[in-house]
Amino acid sequence: MKLLTAFSLALFNVPTATTASYTPPSSNYYRCLTDTEASAISTALANGETIDLFPSKAQSDQSSYWEVEYHGTYKILRNTQPDVNTTYLLYQCGLDAPVVEEKVDGIFHVPFTGGLVVTDTTQIPFIEILNRRSQIVAFAVPENLISSPCLVEDIIPAGKEDGTITFLPLYNDTALDSFLKEHNRTLAFGGPWDENLTMKNKVIISSVAESPALAAEQGRDVNQAIFEWLEVYGAFFNEEHLANETVEETRARYDCHTENAMIVAEERRREMLEEDKSRLPLVLWAYHMQDYNGTDIGWDVGECPNYYCTYASNCMVNILNSTEGSVDYYGYTYMSDDEFLEFGKDADVWIYPSSNWNSLVTQKADYLSDFKSVQNMEVYDYQLSGESAWFEQRMAEYDNVLLDFCEVAKRDIDPTHGRKWFRNVYIEGVGSLGACSDPDEPYMPRVTECLKLEENGGGADSYSSSGYTSLGKTLVAWLLMSLVSISVLW
Numbered sequence: 051m052k053l054l055t056a057f058s059l060a061l062f063n064v065p066t067a068t069t070a071s072y073t074p075p076s077s078n079y080y081r082c083l084t085d086t087e088a089s090a091i092s093t094a095l096a097n098g099e100t101i102d103l104f105p106s107k108a109q110s111d112q113s114s115y116w117e118v119e120y121h122g123t124y125k126i127l128r129n130t131q132p133d134v135n136t137t138y139l140l141y142q143c144g145l146d147a148p149v150v151e152e153k154v155d156g157i158f159h160v161p162f163t164g165g166l167v168v169t170d171t172t173q174i175p176f177i178e179i180l181n182r183r184s185q186i187v188a189f190a191v192p193e194n195l196i197s198s199p200c201l202v203e204d205i206i207p208a209g210k211e212d213g214t215i216t217f218l219p220l221y222n223d224t225a226l227d228s229f230l231k232e233h234n235r236t237l238a239f240g241g242p243w244d245e246n247l248t249m250k251n252k253v254i255i256s257s258v259a260e261s262p263a264l265a266a267e268q269g270r271d272v273n274q275a276i277f278e279w280l281e282v283y284g285a286f287f288n289e290e291h292l293a294n295e296t297v298e299e300t301r302a303r304y305d306c307h308t309e310n311a312m313i314v315a316e317e318r319r320r321e322m323l324e325e326d327k328s329r330l331p332l333v334l335w336a337y338h339m340q341d342y343n344g345t346d347i348g349w350d351v352g353e354c355p356n357y358y359c360t361y362a363s364n365c366m367v368n369i370l371n372s373t374e375g376s377v378d379y380y381g382y383t384y385m386s387d388d389e390f391l392e393f394g395k396d397a398d399v400w401i402y403p404s405s406n407w408n409s410l411v412t413q414k415a416d417y418l419s420d421f422k423s424v425q426n427m428e429v430y431d432y433q434l435s436g437e438s439a440w441f442e443q444r445m446a447e448y449d450n451v452l453l454d455f456c457e458v459a460k461r462d463i464d465p466t467h468g469r470k471w472f473r474n475v476y477i478e479g480v481g482s483l484g485a486c487s488d489p490d491e492p493y494m495p496r497v498t499e500c501l502k503l504e505e506n507g508g509g510a511d512s513y514s515s516s517g518y519t520s521l522g523k524t525l526v527a528w529l530l531m532s533l534v535s536i537s538v539l540w
């Protein structure tokens with residue numbers, strides 16, 4: 051009976067509806083709704099119509115720690131990292147904030163047009179890819195750790211001068227909280243290790259907490275999982291479409307490079323002497339740790355699973371990894387010099403994930419000369435794009451990191467790829483990210499497109515001295531095809 055009444059009322063309402071009626075949008079709104087649009091939607095909702103203002107949606111595929119639920123006029127974003135467990139309500143701007151039953155830790159209109167506070171440099175490329183650089187109003191990170199050329203050269207100097215950009219002290223919740231209270235149309239992106247996870251107007255982003263162990267266990271890829279957080283940022287700006295497209299394109303390149311690495315590894319294997327065929331290149335991932343006043347602590351060595359272990363597996367090489375070590379420093383384990391020499395001396399390649407190689411070499415030249423990688427000058431740090439860029443930008447370019455890793459590990463997949471991150475400490479200088487071309491343009495990750503190599507059955511090529519036989523063939527095929535299409539055009 052009730053249903054029937056509602057139904058008749060709905061029918062009755064149709065002819066009396068005013069001029070505006072709800073038309074489902076074909077893409078998410080990049081603006082607030084007008085009053086007319088908003089009232090048409092309220093009417094449609096009251097009539098029981100199904101509304102979907104967000105045809106483009108975010109969906110986690112590789113990430114473990116986020117989900118977005120769509121409810122027509124609003125979204126519920128959950129950070130599901132066990133130690134975080136926060137929920138945010140994002141509603142279409144121009145409508146009133148809906149009342150929801152569950153407890154939420156923050157309410158934001160979308161697209162969010164207020165100011166943004168950065169509390170970790172890893173947040174920067176995500177904001178820049180979505181072209182929201184100009185919305186940044188504060189940084190709770192030291193200025194000298196920021197690498198983005200457009201922020202460093204344009205936005206920050208201009209903003210400091212006209213007072214539109216503030217630098218807040220690092221890890222100081224009191225200072226951040228009072229800034230957010232003073233600037234109440236501002237959203238801070240926080241991190242999973244923040245002391246206060248439920249500060250008003252702060253959203254916890256757990257990209258860097260994505261668990262390599264969980265990913266390995268579930269057959270997912272932790273590098274992809276981290277980058278997929280772009281879709282979470284996207285949800286705040288109704289940019290789900292752009293975010294998904296960028297995530298998918300990056301994933302496709304990464305997957306394609308990974309498949310090529312298998313083919314290259316197989317080619318290298320065929321070139322090897324019979325007795326060496328079971329031996330894969332061996333990578334050492336380790337750096338030397340000192341305390342604040344320069345006293346030796348020990349060697350921090352790679353532990354698997356971890357993101358760099360995923361790179362090693364994808365490049366079809368082995369990585370030395372260990373949790374052992376006799377040095378204990380504030381609960382962390384390090385190897386002594388003797389232990390580390392025994393552990394790492396036979397590695398073919400040494401990736402040194404720190405920026406202090408030069409000072410180390412002056413202190414320990416003799417000791418280091420016993421390492422095979424040092425003898426062969428196969429030592430790389432992460433400074434080819436600058437001293438801090440690795441921490442800020444590499445997660446947004448994880449496909450380039452893969453190519454770099456494979457190349458230094460003797461699995462050069464693509465000879466056209468110019469290394470971006472790993473710097474040979476003997477022959478290359480510390481690099482930079484280059485200059486900002488236009489601060490109003492989105493950040494475009496540096497891309498090496500993937501040309502799929504063809505699988506090669508072996509035989510004639512087995513003893514080829516060229517590592518790029520397959521690539522050569524593909525290139526020739528491609529050139530021929532282009533010639534054909536050109537002649538057709540002519």
Ligand SMILES: *[C@@H]1O[C@H](CO)[C@@H](O)[C@H](O)[C@H]1NC(C)=O
Pocket residue numbers: 106107108109294295298
């Ligand atoms: C993301 O893009 C891919 C490829 O274009 C598409 O197949 C997929 O459905 C999109 N995902 C969502 C959640 O829209």
Ligand SMILES: *[C@@H]1O[C@H](CO)[C@@H](O)[C@H](O)[C@H]1NC(C)=O
Pocket residue numbers: 132135153
């Ligand atoms: C997450 O928080 C909600 C309340 O906000 C609670 O009901 C739920 O049990 C929590 N889940 C976990 C896994 O802690």
Ligand SMILES: *[C@@H]1O[C@H](CO)[C@@H](O)[C@H](O)[C@H]1NC(C)=O
Pocket residue numbers: 219222224225228
């Ligand atoms: C945090 O910042 C406030 C100013 O907002 C300052 O008074 C306080 O001393 C700072 N706390 C620490 C631990 O530095």
Ligand SMILES: *[C@@H]1O[C@H](CO)[C@@H](O)[C@H](O)[C@H]1NC(C)=O
Pocket residue numbers: 234
């Ligand atoms: C934001 O601050 C302004 C004053 O600067 C105040 O009028 C307004 O009520 C505040 N809004 C909220 C939601 O606290």
Ligand SMILES: *[C@@H]1O[C@H](CO)[C@@H](O)[C@H](O)[C@H]1NC(C)=O
Pocket residue numbers: 227245246247248249250
């Ligand atoms: C977190 O910050 C909010 C203010 O934004 C405050 O009300 C709350 O008590 C803080 N929680 C903790 C655990 O400090």
Ligand SMILES: *[C@@H]1O[C@H](CO)[C@@H](O)[C@H](O)[C@H]1NC(C)=O
Pocket residue numbers: 341342343345
């Ligand atoms: C070095 O720093 C530690 C604290 O990290 C301190 O205990 C020690 O006295 C310092 N040593 C020297 C020689 O300054």
Ligand SMILES: *[C@@H]1O[C@H](CO)[C@@H](O)[C@H](O)[C@H]1NC(C)=O
Pocket residue numbers: 354359360362363367368369370371372
């Ligand atoms: C980590 O080390 C173990 C031996 O300690 C080795 O079996 C394993 O393959 C290494 N992991 C990777 C990803 O190479």
